Amino acid sequence: METTVKIFDTTLRDGTQGEGVSLSVEDKLKIAQKLDSLGVSYIEGGWPGSNNKDIEFFIRVKELKLSNAKITAFGSTRRKDSLAENDPNLNRILEVGVQAAAIFGKSWDFQVHTAIQTTLEENLNMIYDSVRYLKSKGLEVIYDAEHFFDGYKSNPEYALATIRKAEAAGADWIALCDTNGGSLPHEVSKIVTAVRESVNTPIGIHAHNDCELGVANSIAAVMAGASQVQGTINGYGERCGNANLVSIIPNLQLKLKYHLISSEQLASLSSVARYVSEIANMHMPVNQPYVGSAAFAHKGGIHVSAILRDSSTYEHITPELVGNKQRVLVSELAGQSNLVFKAQELGLDFDTTNSQTKQLIEQIKQMEHQGYQFEGADATLELLMRNAYGKLEEIFSLESFKIMVAKSVNQPVSTEAIVKVKVHGETIYNAAEGNGPVNALDNALRKCLLQYYPGIQDMHLSDYKVRVLDDKDATAGKVRVLIESSDFDSSWSTVGVSENIIEASWHALVDSMRYALLTQTRAAHQPEEHRERIGLVNH
Structure with a gap:
C-alpha cells in the first residue's frame, strides 16, 4: 500500500517573499485555482494580520469552487506576556474564516532570547496558548516550528519541548522548519527520526534552499517519517528560495512510490509550473528538472541515435508523466539522427534520398553558416521543416x-x-x-x-x-x-x-x-x- 504524503503549498505567502515576486489578489486567486487542480492539500494564502491585500484574498477565495485544497492562513504565536484571546493576529485569522491555520513559534533558544526577548518558559506558554485558542475555535492547526533544526542542534531538549507543547495543545500537524536553509540531508534524517520517536502528531517538513538542498532535505524528511511537505512552485521564496515542489512531487511519487497526487494531476505539473511563472512574471529556467524545456532535450548525435531506439538510454523517466516532452536540438554539432528524430516528431517523411530532404539539409547548413543557431530556436526549426515538406503556408x-x-x-x-x-x-x-x-x-x-x-x-x-x-x-x-x-x-x-x-x-x-x-x-x-x-x- 502506498504511503500518502500531503502537499502544503506556500507559493502565495512564502513564495512572494522572493526577490522580484509580486502577486496581485487576482494573481493569487488564479494560482490558487491552479494549485487546487494539481491536487494540493493545503494552500497557504497569506498573513491576514500583515496587510489588506491578504485579507481581500481570503474573502474572495471563498468564491472559488475548490475541490482538493484547504485554504490556510498564516500567523505567529501570541505576543509575549499577553492572552491569546486578545491577540490581534490570531483573531484576524479567525475573522477571515479559513478552515486551517499555520502558526509559527520559536524552537531555538537563541531565537527566544535574541529575537523575541523573553524567557524559555514564556515561549512555551505562547506556543501552547496560541494552538489551544485556535483549536478551540474549530480550526485545523499546523504548528510551524521555526528554526527547529538549528534549535535541535543547539539544545535538543528545549527544541523537543516546544513541539511537545504544540502537541499537548492539540496541534494537527507539526512542521519542522529549516528556516535558515543550512541543514544537510543526513542531519534532517537523523533529527526527524528523533522527533518521530518523541511525538505522536504527524510531522511536516518546511525546507529552504540556501545550500541548494531544499528538495533533498524534504525527501530525507519524508523518508524519515514526515507525511507533509511544505514548499513553493518553482522554488520561489526569500533569499535562495523555498523547497521546490515541482521537483519534490515527482521525486517522491515516481522514484520512491509515495502517493501525493493522481497520475492525471502529475501529468499537468509542467503546465502548472509554467502557468505560475507566467503569472508571477518570472523567467522559468530552461534546465529546471522535470518541467524545463531542456529537461528532456538532446543535442549530441550519439545520444539521439540511442533515444531513437529506446528513450530510456538517456532519459530517467518518460517526459509525458510530468506533462513535458522530449526534444532534439539541431545544430552544427549534431548528427543526421537529430533531423530524423525531429522529422518523425512532426510526422514528416524524412528520407535522405529524396530532393526535399537534401534541400532542407543544405538550407540548414547554409543558414548555420550565416549565423543561425537552431538548438535554441526550436520553433523556427519546426516552421522551416514544415515549409520544406509543403506542410506550411504563409499566414501573412x-x-x-x-x-x-x-x-x-x-x-x-x-x-x-x-x-x-x-x-x-x-x-x-x-x-x-x-x-x-x-x-x-x-x-x-x-x-x-x-x-x-x-x-x-x-x-x-x-x-x-x-x-x-x-x-x-x-x-x-x-x-x-x-x-x-x-x-x-x-x-x-x-x-x-x-x-x-x-x-x-x-x-x-x-x-x-x-x-x-x-x-x-x-x-x-x-x-x-x-x-x-x-x-x-x-x-
Missing part, C-alpha cells in the same frame, strides 16, 4: 514596415512602428507605439492580425537576446536575435539573423507569431479549413 506576408524614433530635449524617447501586411489577400495597415523598436513592431503586427486570429492576444514575448556574430565589424556586424515567447501553457524560441538588428528582430518576431497560431490550432483540433487558414496544411 510583409508588404512594408517603418519605424520612427524621436528624442527631444528633456523628453523620453518615443518609438512608433507602422506595419503593412497582407492576410488572405487583404492588405492590413496599422501603427502602434512601444517601449522600443521591437516592442512597437510587436504591437503593430498584433493589431494587424488580431481581427483574424484573436488567439494571438494570449501569447507574449518573454525574453529578447541579441548577439553580435563578428566582433571585428563592430556596429556594422551581423547580429543574431533570439526571441522567447510564452503563453499560459508553453514557451518557444525563434531566431533571426541580419546585419540590421531590426530586420533580424522582425524575422524572429514573425516566426514567433506563426508558431503561436500553429500550436493553438493543433491544440484546439480545429477543422481542416480552419487549419489551412492559419498555415497548417496537410497535403
